Amino acid sequence: MEHLVPNNLNRRSVMNVNKIYKNTLVLISIFLGYFSYAFGIELNMYYPVAVGGPLTKIVDGMVAEFEKQNPDVKVNAIYAGNYNDARIKALAALKSGKPAQLSVMFSIDIYELIEQDAIVPFDDLVNTYEEKAWLYSFYPTLMENGVTDGKVWGIPFQRSTIVMYYNKDIFRKSGLNPDQPPQNWNELVDYGKQIVSKNSNTWGVMIPSTGYPYWMFGALTMQNNQVLMNGDGNETYFNHPSVVEALQFWKDLGSKHNVMPSGTIEWGTLRKNFLEGKTAIMWHSTGNLTTVKKNAKFDFGVAMLPESKRRGTPTGGGNFYIFKQSSDEEKKASMRLIKFMTSPEQAAHWSMATGYMGVSPSSYQTEALRNYVKDFPPAVVARDQLNYATAELSTFQTGRVRKLLDDAIQSALTGNESPKQALEKAQKSAERLLRRYQ
């Protein structure tokens, strides 16, 4: 538009007397335009909401605080649905040539985003020694899903692990020590049997198998000392004997030991079942912690998941990504925003408001989070469990590979196929999908 103005002006100046006046006006407007271009940066940030509660308000509050400290940057924090919707929205904007500058997206979207050439590695954006140190200030296990090919592509933000919530009142009623949750798979079964025999309407344990079965399964296999995929995202180990054994154990909880309902267990209603005492133990995301704390009418505890050969859980949740199609200034401003949002104080605030983890050790050193943890010890279980955690299932063609595993798990749990059959089939199909990435 600007280049039209001088033309317009020339034509007018021939027939008009106000030439000088208009010239000045144009100069001023050009100067102002330049001024706002050089000193004001506008960032569009997409973020998904994956846990309950008015999260959009918390994000808006954090962004407002950032703008107050950085008056030269304007941030439009745009709520983009769930993880799936956020990815669709980001990729649509990207293909139109007008992408956002940064986004929070599912940590496991990394390979798809790289394949689409959508994001830049953070290694290319950090220059100073201090910034490089910042890249390594987060919990290493949270970085696993954000690092591939020796580069950092995602910075952890809304991250979770699976923990075990248990109802201490039911433990007491069943003659179990309420401060001693099951430590291993055998105890889980034994305690479960005792709970079921002492209570008529209560199950021992529920592990959800709809929604994110591959995630829960990642915990069971890790406990059996086997990961589901390699770090390059082009190999899966679905038919490894330890993986098959893990699925057999999951199935046996329901069909052999009778401590869990057989068949599948609904993800969306599990918290409700736990809060109503229909199960003594549930495995669920730490993202539930704040809601359970608010709504539980009984004494509850949170513990690490039990072990078979070792402890284990996958991490989960969303990372920050910076999009390639943005100017250098915008990338720099995006870095500032991400640094702010993941700074110890903000991470602590975010963790207390949502139940997600503080992403760096220093966030647990802040006074706010230290005090919170003192009053409410369950808040550190997820963090302590990070020592045993592994990456969430994430490969090239992630959506399809994940679906293969989900289907295998469900068909084994419902008894359509044996765990071994189901997993062999999933592994074969996954190998076909991943062949061209090897």
Added chain:
Amino acid sequence: MKDQIRIFSIETISSWFLGIIWISPLLYAFWAAFHPQEYSTNFDLTAPIVLDNFIEAWSYAPFSRYFLNTFLIVTFILLVQFVICTLAAYAFARFEFFGNKILFYLILIQLMVVPEVLIVENYKIMSQLNLVDSIIGVGLPYVASAFGIFLLRQTFKSVPKELEEAARVEGCKIFSILMRVYVPLAKPTYLAYGLVSVSYHWNNFLWPLVITNSVETRPLTVGLAIFGAPESGVNWSIISAGTLLSVSPLLLGFILFQRQFIQSFMYAGIK
């Protein structure tokens, strides 16, 4: 005797059965929304009736603005659709021109394309037109509706030619024939199509989510999705309250105009 047989006929039983299945989610939503959270899966008739869920749901997002946006989007789409579909249908129904068959088949083919496939292409066009994050941008991809053109063309075709000729004798030109003969006779079709269009766009989610960025343009469905919470599981009481809030205008409309709705669908179906 006859009446008794009718009551127990297979048709009656199965339509009751289907009706109950159809309405049960709505009944559940009413139950969960008006009772405290601990009763959302306990059906206790003595449970107290409260409005807390509505208040909490309302505070999650700027719903009044979302209502306005949804209303604007739906009205905009409907009005433009009426104009475009009427003109196109009139042309296809009553005029012979080069390639009219092929053009009409092309439009019919559009019926088979799922709109979600076109999200990226549509987004590109909207961003070239500078309409990303605007109410018009939400509506524009839907204004030339293949279904609307098809429906109106069939209706116009069924209008007796004699009426048109009589109008011509009275001195009507092409456009006034359309306005005075065809449009009034197609009223039930307009109503039926309007209902389909309004309910579709009232409920549309993915496209509005992708193309909008700000509170000023986002419709109700996008606001409602905040309650989805896939990672932690859903709070049924609040999500039910939010759902009732967003569907209530449509629901009220349906209850008030039920008879007209059903008649108009039947009328449009017979043609």
